[in-house]
Amino acid sequence: MLADWKRKGDILIVPLKGELDHHQADKVRDFLDRLLEDASIRHLILDLSDLFFMDSSGIGVFIGRYKTISKRGGQVCITNVNTQLHKVLELSGLYRILKKYDTVQHAVDGIRRVSV
Amino acid sequence: MKVKNEMRLEFLSRSQNESFARAAVAAFAAQLDPTLEEITDIKTAVSEAVTNAIIHGYENPNEMVQIITRIYDTYVEIEVIDHGKGIEDIELARQPLYTSKPELERSGMGFTVMETFMDQVEVISAPGQGTKVRMIKYIGNEERETERE
Numbered sequence: 001m002l003a004d005w006k007r008k009g010d011i012l013i014v015p016l017k018g019e020l021d022h023h024q025a026d027k028v029r030d031f032l033d034r035l036l037e038d039a040s041i042r043h044l045i046l047d048l049s050d051l052f053f054m055d056s057s058g059i060g061v062f063i064g065r066y067k068t069i070s071k072r073g074g075q076v077c078i079t080n081v082n083t084q085l086h087k088v089l090e091l092s093g094l095y096r097i098l099k100k101y102d103t104v105q106h107a108v109d110g111i112r113r114v115s116v
Numbered sequence: 117m118k119v120k121n122e123m124r125l126e127f128l129s130r131s132q133n134e135s136f137a138r139a140a141v142a143a144f145a146a147q148l149d150p151t152l153e154e155i156t157d158i159k160t161a162v163s164e165a166v167t168n169a170i171i172h173g174y175e176n177p178n179e180m181v182q183i184i185t186r187i188y189d190t191y192v193e194i195e196v197i198d199h200g201k202g203i204e205d206i207e208l209a210r211q212p213l214y215t216s217k218p219e220l221e222r223s224g225m226g227f228t229v230m231e232t233f234m235d236q237v238e239v240i241s242a243p244g245q246g247t248k249v250r251m252i253k254y255i256g257n258e259e260r261e262t263e264r265e
């Protein structure tokens with residue numbers, strides 16, 4: 001579900017794939033936390049292009065990683081959010097802490113604009 | 117109203133069954149010819165109730181979760197049942213952001229998701245007896261509303 005992550009300077013870009021439920025959440029959480037042990041990462045972009053489904057388990061995962069990143073003064077962005085994901089994210093108030101962008105490139109530009 | 121069709125499903129309280137359970141209910145409910153959004157709403161709500169049965173109801177992977185789905189003319193009724201530890205204060209449990217397991221990064225939004233995505237949610241539960249979540253979703257409402265206009 002994970003694997004092909006990328007670095008752009010202090011930005012970590014991770015594509016999430018499949019379905020983010022309770023079963024997958026544990027794996028995603030461990031994977032992200034291992035990558036985030038690298039203290040030179042300041043911002044996180046989660047690309048949701050290939051994520052088809054999430055439930056409240058995903059909310060927990062996003063909030064947890066936001067806590068880590070915000071301690072570093074960084075931002076967490078999500079990109080390519082489908083309708084189902086949007087509904088869950090909106091309902092849970094997650095857009096107050098996560099920034100939504102159409103594409104990964106827009107998210108990178110957005111982060112660079114804010115934090116020069 | 118008369119039941120048009122009924123399906124019962126039982127599976128072990130293991131997290132890998134969550135995706136199977138929501139897909140099975142969605143496939144069964146497809147008989148009512150729902151929109152893609154209605155199907156996704158049902159999937160999400162079932163995922164919440166099943167996850168709750170597994171992590172809060174049982175807290176172990178060797179018990180049975182049961183789902184009963186009934187199709188009526190205009191709606192689908194879904195019951196998710198566990199015989200686990202039950203809920204002491206149902207009103208508190210249903211409040212947005214209330215969770216008894218913050219250490220597991222739960223957000224306390226499960227019941228809120230169910231209530232938002234389904235038309236009716238009823239919780240029947242008692243400590244030591246288990247929990248039944250009964251949900252109803254009307255299918256094809258919008259169409260009928262525009263017909264009436």
Ligand SMILES: Nc1ncnc2c1ncn2[C@@H]1O[C@H](COP(=O)(O)OP(=O)(O)OP(=O)(O)O)[C@@H](O)[C@H]1O
Nearest residue numbers: 056168172173209215216222223224225226227247
């Ligand atoms: N089947 C169940 N058996 C026992 N307790 C339950 C059950 N379902 C829910 N609860 C209780 O109700 C609370 C609220 O449930 P809800 O699904 O809204 O939030 P959560 O599961 O804690 O977090 P989230 O669903 O956002 O991951 C739970 O924390 C738990 O204490």
Ligand SMILES: [Mg+2]
Nearest residue numbers: 164168226227
């Ligand atoms: Mg829950």
